[in-house]
Amino acid sequence: MSDHECPDAGRLMLISPERVFYAGLLGRPRRRSIGGFSVYVALQGQLRLTIEGQALQAGAMAFVPPYLTHNVESDCRSVIALVIEPESVLTGPMVALGARIGGVGSAALADRVRLAYQTLVATGRREGFTTSEFDNLFFGETLPARRIDRRIACAIARLNDVSGAAVTAEDCAAAANLSQSRFLHLFKDETGVSFRALRAWKRARHLLHFVNADINLAHLAQDIGYPDSTHFSHSIRRFYGLQPRAIFSGSRDLAIWRSDPHSASIAEFRQGRP
Known part of the structure; x- marks a missing residue:
């Protein structure tokens, strides 16, 4: 074909x-x-x-x-x-x-x-x-939802935040009133994956909100939490099998519909960016 x-x-x-x-x-x-x-x-x-x-x-x-x-x-x-x-x-x-x-x-x-x-x-x-x-x-059906400990659910909500704010295990543990080691153990028990692995995936996933935008990739890498462009490119290639530039090139006419119409607005996300 x-x-x-x-x-x-x-x-x-x-x-x-x-x-x-x-x-x-x-x-x-x-x-x-x-x-x-x-x-x-x-x-x-x-x-x-x-x-x-x-x-x-x-x-x-x-x-x-x-x-x-x-x-x-x-x-x-x-x-x-x-x-x-x-x-x-x-x-x-x-x-x-x-x-x-x-x-x-x-x-x-x-x-x-x-x-x-x-x-x-x-x-x-x-x-x-x-x-x-x-x-x-x-x-054709609602997939049964997993019940997550509310302390871990709060940490996941922070990881899902597209703003790019730094999220550390130490901060999440403190917010949950747990030691860091106890938090990390509970996190893996509740989610099936380590905090570090899930944070890496969520960071790469944030890219999807912006793939049809005319945006500087180096700035975007910093905005969604990557320390530099090298880490950004390596992570995106590992998860998606493509370089960031190739993803953006193939997504110029992609329509993005969000569950929350007010989330991940480019104008709001990049407010204050020179």
């Missing part, structure tokens, strides 16, 4: 602290290791997925657990990708969803995701959606 035969209803991303839906260019990524549960859907034809250490998978859909290094290719230049943040859902139902995607129900679920995408573009719905609405639209 040639690229021009693939449907392209419009490049679109929905983003909230717990979910991402993306329909747009796949690019030519090298190995990537997304920090959430990843669901890939071919717009037409098939995907080819390789998870490091596993056999090649091919089909209309693919499922990858968090932080697993993988590579995905598509018959089309564009692809649909959904990301579910692991601290927001129970692991068991996500394992079941992965089995469903890899089993006999994959074709129907792929059609549902494609139809949801086409409907969003056709109706022109803009911003403002809940996690439950997102799940029901794409999966």
Whole structure:
């Protein structure tokens, strides 16, 4: 199948602290290791997925657990990708969803995701959606939410803040009235991942809010919490398999719809930046 035969209803991303839906260019990524549960859907034809250490998978859909290094290719230049943040859902139902995607129900679920995408573009719905609405639209059910200790939930909320404010384990531990070692232990128990690993992923995830903006990348790196451009480029390439400049180049006509219409405004985010 040639690229021009693939449907392209419009490049679109929905983003909230717990979910991402993306329909747009796949690019030519090298190995990537997304920090959430990843669901890939071919717009037409098939995907080819390789998870490091596993056999090649091919089909209309693919499922990858968090932080697993993988590579995905598509018959089309564009692809649909959904990301579910692991601290927001129970692991068991996500394992079941992965089995469903890899089993006999994959074709129907792929059609549902494609139809949801086409409907969003056709109706022109803009911003403002809940996690439950997102799940029901794409999966036909609300994915069971994970209950997180309120002290850890507060720390996660700080990590989800797109403002780029520095977030340290020491500060979060103090806010939770815990020793740092106890906080770090509880954090991993509650989320399934270390504080440092989740902070690195959330920082890279913040980039998604700004990929269609005309913005200086060196300034953006500092604004979302990177110490310098080298760390920024390395982190983005590790998580997404692409250099930041390549991501921005392929996202110029990407529409971004947010769960909170007032979040991540470029004007507000960069207020005071010379």
